[in-house]
Amino acid sequence: LKEPEFWRQAYPNIFTGSGITITPENAMQVSAVFACVRILAETVASLPLKVYEEVNGERRVADHPLNYILGSSCNGEQTAMEMREFQMTSLGLRGNAYAEIELDGRGRTRAIHPLKPGYVAVSRDAAGNLKFDYSEPGNEKVLPVHRVWRVAGLSGDGVTGLSPISLARESIGVAKGAESTAAHMFSNGITTSGTLEYPHKLDADKIENLRSQFADRYAGHGNSHKPMILESGMTWKQVGLNADDAQFLESRKFQIAEIARWYRVPLHMLNELDKATFSNIEHQSMEFVMHTIRPWLVRIEQTANRDLLSSDEKRRYYVQHTVEGLLRGDTKARYEAYGSAITDGWMNRNEVRRLENLNPIDGLDDFLVPMNMTEQGLAKNLAGVLARAEIKALTIESGKQSLESFKDWLPSFYGRHAERLVNELMVPPAVAESYAATRIEEIRRYSSAQDAILAIETTAQTDIEALLQ
Numbered sequence: 001l002k003e004p005e006f007w008r009q010a011y012p013n014i015f016t017g018s019g020i021t022i023t024p025e026n027a028m029q030v031s032a033v034f035a036c037v038r039i040l041a042e043t044v045a046s047l048p049l050k051v052y053e054e055v056n057g058e059r060r061v062a063d064h065p066l067n068y069i070l071g072s073s074c075n076g077e078q079t080a081m082e083m084r085e086f087q088m089t090s091l092g093l094r095g096n097a098y099a100e101i102e103l104d105g106r107g108r109t110r111a112i113h114p115l116k117p118g119y120v121a122v123s124r125d126a127a128g129n130l131k132f133d134y135s136e137p138g139n140e141k142v143l144p145v146h147r148v149w150r151v152a153g154l155s156g157d158g159v160t161g162l163s164p165i166s167l168a169r170e171s172i173g174v175a176k177g178a179e180s181t182a183a184h185m186f187s188n189g190i191t192t193s194g195t196l197e198y199p200h201k202l203d204a205d206k207i208e209n210l211r212s213q214f215a216d217r218y219a220g221h222g223n224s225h226k227p228m229i230l231e232s233g234m235t236w237k238q239v240g241l242n243a244d245d246a247q248f249l250e251s252r253k254f255q256i257a258e259i260a261r262w263y264r265v266p267l268h269m270l271n272e273l274d275k276a277t278f279s280n281i282e283h284q285s286m287e288f289v290m291h292t293i294r295p296w297l298v299r300i301e302q303t304a305n306r307d308l309l310s311s312d313e314k315r316r317y318y319v320q321h322t323v324e325g326l327l328r329g330d331t332k333a334r335y336e337a338y339g340s341a342i343t344d345g346w347m348n349r350n351e352v353r354r355l356e357n358l359n360p361i362d363g364l365d366d367f368l369v370p371m372n373m374t375e376q377g378l379a380k381n382l383a384g385v386l387a388r389a390e391i392k393a394l395t396i397e398s399g400k401q402s403l404e405s406f407k408d409w410l411p412s413f414y415g416r417h418a419e420r421l422v423n424e425l426m427v428p429p430a431v432a433e434s435y436a437a438t439r440i441e442e443i444r445r446y447s448s449a450q451d452a453i454l455a456i457e458t459t460a461q462t463d464i465e466a467l468l469q
Contacts, residue, residue, distance in 0.1 A: 020176050022169040024093040024118070030175045032256045033165075035270050036263035041088035044296055045081050048322040049304070062317050066109055066308060070319070075102070075111040083114050087151065088296070090117045092263065095153040095161030098132065100143060101307065109308045112149060122160055130159070149307040151299055168262040175255035197235045264292045289323075297321045342368055379468055382424060387460035390417060391453060398449035406449050410440045427467045435467055 027033045049070045053062040061067065069075075074083040083099070090097040094117045102111040119136040130145040153161035165172065256272050266284040267273075304319040338355075341347035349364035393413060398406050414436035421432040439456070446452035456463075 020173045022165060022172050022176070024163075024165050026176070027093070027165045027169075027172050030172055030259070032175060032259040032270060033172060036260060036265045037089055037092035039265055039269055040092050040263065040292070040296065041085045043293055044088045044300070045084035047297070049080075049084070049300070049319060050322065051317050051319055053317050064313075064317060066319070069109065069112060070304075075113050078114070083112060086114050087300075090114075091151060091153050091161070091296070093163070093165050094118065095155075095163040096120070097151045099149040100134075101147050101149055103147070107310050108313070112308075115148075146307075149303065151303045153299070164262055168259065171255065171258045171262065175252070175259060178252050178255060264288075294323075297323070379425060380465060383464040383468070384461050386417075386420060386424065387464050389420075391457050391460055393417075394443075394449070394453050398453065403447075403449055407444050410443060414440055421464070421467065425464070425468065431467055435463070 028037065051062045051064040051066045051070070052059055053064075054060075069080065070084075071080055074080050078086075087097040087099065096117045098115040098117055098120050100113040100115055101109055102113065104110040115132075115134055116136055119134055121133040121135065123131055123133065125131050132143040132145075132148050132150075134141050134143060152159065153164070155161050253272065253274070256270055257267060260267055260270055260272075266281075266288050268281045268284060269288070301319050301321060305314065308319065309317055338347070338352045342349060342352065345367050348367050350360040353360055353364070397409055397413070401409070418429075418432040418436040421427040421435065422429050427435075442456065443449075443452040446455070
């Protein structure tokens with residue numbers, strides 16, 4: 001069974017209202033479809049895909065042969081990039097991607113051979129297990145489920161994905177029809193057809209001869225805009241609209257947006273920048289990673305874990321993309337992210353160097369801890385809180401009563417304040433009591449509560465920090 005016939009059986013409704021037959025092959029002739037599929041394929045295939053393991057609660061890249069297959073060469077003929085690019089192209093065109101798994105003597109994946117999805121028919125055997133009939137001429141075979149890595153897109157049955165080309169065939173048909181119309185317009189000299197009017201009757205031979213001569217001299221892209229010379233009272237009357245009047249270009253722009261909508265690709269990535277600004281392009285790029293690329297990555301990761309790892313390996317290993325590769329093209333954003341991770345203390349400098357393919361350096365394995373997160377930093381912050389609480393309490397109370405009453409109130413307040421110093425800052429009781437007594441004596445020397453508060457306000461925090469020495 002040849003691939004085109006198989007496609008027609010799998011997706012019988014390949015004809016469109018525009019009268020154009022749409023298949024995965026000719027759909028790629030539409031620039032918007034080609035661009036969307038290429039963007040998805042190259043983005044996903046360029047991200048590192050590695051096998052990880054957890055040892056004593058720590059994640060690390062595993063010493064597993066699958067890392068070479070997924071990261072360098074999948075079968076000795078294709079690079080990993082080429083194979084995964086083909087995989088994503090198949091998903092973008094047909095909604096399914098298949099690859100034959102070659103196993104070694106221990107039952108582990110030794111190589112991956114991509115299969116053309118147009119030749120794959122999925123069915124079930126007598127036991128209800130999936131099987132895959134591959135009908136490429138000269139390479140026919142039936143593969144059991146454990147010998148196939150299969151990835152399905154959005155599905156209607158949970159097994160095979162829906163073909164984006166089949167679903168979007170009307171939109172693609174209109175776009176392809178518009179391209180064909182544009183080509184014919186240029187071929188015929190842009191302006192739409194018209195009529196030659198002659199005041200006398202012409203026989204059939206003269207009409208055909210006139211039509212032929214007129215087409216030779218004035219039709220076609222090379223003859224466009226030539227001056228028209230008419231004889232014997234003959235006149236030209238245009239019937240129809242030119243490209244601008246028909247808003248032909250606007251309709252073509254709309255079809256670009258329509259196809260981009262099917263693939264969830266931002267318009268600016270298709271070089272359609274009419275309504276783009278720097279800020280919304282940046283936001284759309286983030287949405288592209290989160291809402292377009294990430295779901296595909298999850299599909300590929302989960303199927304790789306299911307199909308490429310043996311039952312025993314699944315207990316220890318797992319396959320996952322390194323999404324940080326999407327930042328590799330933006331140096332400023334990447335360095336800012338690294339800087340934040342290092343200063344916040346959840347990455348060390350050698351980990352960053354490994355991500356940048358740099359060798360580690362002795363002394364850079366230690367994690368930096370922000371000053372305000374150290375014991376000293378936390379104590380300093382708390383000293384500031386207690387100092388501000390002291391000044392606030394003195395200010396409020398001084399406004400409620402006379403100076404003498406305020407001074408009489410001081411011992412009770414500083415008794416409580418000394419307890420806070422002991423309980424919250426772990427200051428020895430004798431030191432806290434000495435601080436309280438000194439502060440009471442200092443305030444009582446002033447003839448104005450406001451002057452006393454102003455005098456101690458600038459040194460309150462440093463005075464409490466001194467208690468920690």
